[in-house]
Amino acid sequence: MxxxxxxxxxxxxxxxxxxxxxxxxxxxxxxxxxxxxxxxxxxxxxxxxxxxxxxxxxxxxxxxxxxxxxxxxxxxxxxxLDVRLPDPVVAAADDPEQEAVVADSVGLxxxxxxxxxxxxxxxxxxxxxxxxxxxxxxxxxxxxxxxxxxxxxxxxxxxxxxGARVPDDLSRQREVVDAFLAASRAGDFDALLAVLDPDVVLRVDFGALKPDMASVVRGAPEVAGRALMFAELSQHARPALVNGALGLVTAPGGTPHSVMALTIAGGRIVAMDILADPSRLGHLNLTVLTG
CATH class of the missing domain: 1.20.140.160 (PhyR, sigma-like (SL) domain)
Incomplete structure (x- = not known):
């Protein structure tokens, strides 16, 4: 050599x-x-x-x-931009080999x-x-x-x-994610409030092409209301590991629409960070989740 x-x-x-x-x-x-x-x-x-x-x-x-x-x-x-999220590290939530990809990652x-x-x-x-x-x-x-x-x-x-919160273990996170999805898909405002921390923060990054749509929303009622606006889209969401924690990837028709990182502590969602910038989503390896 x-x-x-x-x-x-x-x-x-x-x-x-x-x-x-x-x-x-x-x-x-x-x-x-x-x-x-x-x-x-x-x-x-x-x-x-x-x-x-x-x-x-x-x-x-x-x-x-x-x-x-x-x-x-x-x-x-x-x-x-008012909101610019870091690139997430995403892997399938039910694949042990994929879990190794994010084992050393930190929360978004x-x-x-x-x-x-x-x-x-x-x-x-x-x-x-x-x-x-x-x-x-x-x-x-x-x-x-x-x-x-x-x-x-x-x-x-x-x-x-x-700004740190100690996250729940993955099994507890999965319970909360499942409850959030069920409430969102059913359009159940009260059920959404039950899984959201009173001081939950929602950050959405749509990218430079849609800077006016980027937003930061605070408080359980406001975040629950925003979640209900996208109830139909949530039908296409599936759990994934996002930076080592349970999150969601939404891909209607197999086309990535967003990656949502969730911070779950004390049995409730305390932060939701959504990357919905098409140009940046295209650089992420989401085929294992959307293909």
Whole structure:
């Protein structure tokens, strides 16, 4: 095996991990792939023989690339939409092999919180709290001292905890999802209220082509009313694993219409995040659910 093939094989062994790091940093499947590809290009132009820990080196490189992408995104203000959800990770709810795809994912609600962080805060939190990268290695990436990097992660952690809810186990989530679907399909307003947390938040992202339709709705009565508006569409919804939690994929006629991530805690739905942007849905692998 020649040196280039050996290096490519070592990179491929780290690709899945790097993709996970980049997705948590960027909340975008396509941008995460771009960041991973950039890491490969940088590796090719480096002296790989001098890299003692390739996995760690690649993780910090991907982190640096993602930080630059987040800063560029912020400076261009390219996301003027009121609601822009991260790309979900979706798998079949009844397929053990598919479950492995999202076993290491984090809830979409957490990604929504991460979207609100400053780029350096997000990097410090993601690399340290989610992947165990020491602050001594994070500090050069953000151009701070290790102590300052620790403070960045601490601020991010407080914001994450403020918006965090401990989710129910999957069996309990399935009961709630089934009850939600039954109530929605029957047009039963009271039954919908019973499965919604009083302070439930609904976020809907229709994409740049329909910015006026994007919305944030708060409170059980308002969210239940919105669910009744789409009662007919719910006939085509089926449970799926969305970022490791039970959610719904709606595909009338086999054409993906939306992916709904649900945060379920205490036997009730506390957050509903719906991606209904056709252009972004087209980048997700939903064939196992809609084919």
């Amino acid at each position: 020649d040196e280039s093939t050996f290096l490519a094989d070592r990179f491929e062994a780290n690709r899945a991990h790097l993709r996970t790091v980049a997705h948590r940093m960027l909340g975008s499947v396509s941008e995460a792939e771009d960041a991973v590809q950039e890491a490969w290009l940088r590796l090719q132009h480096s002296d790989a023989g001098e890299i003692a820990n390739l996995g760690g080196w690649l993780t910090t490189v991907v982190g640096r690339v993602c930080l630059d992408m987040l800063r560029s995104r912020a400076s261009r203000r390219e996301d003027p 609600a957490l990604l929504v919180v991460l979207e609100a962080l400053q780029p350096a805060e997000r990097l410090a939190f993601v690399l340290h709290d989610l992947f165990g990268v020491p602050f001594d290695e994070i500090a050069p990436i953000v151009g701070r001292t290790p102590a300052a990097a620790r403070q960045l992660a601490s601020r991010a952690r407080r914001r994450v905890r403020a």
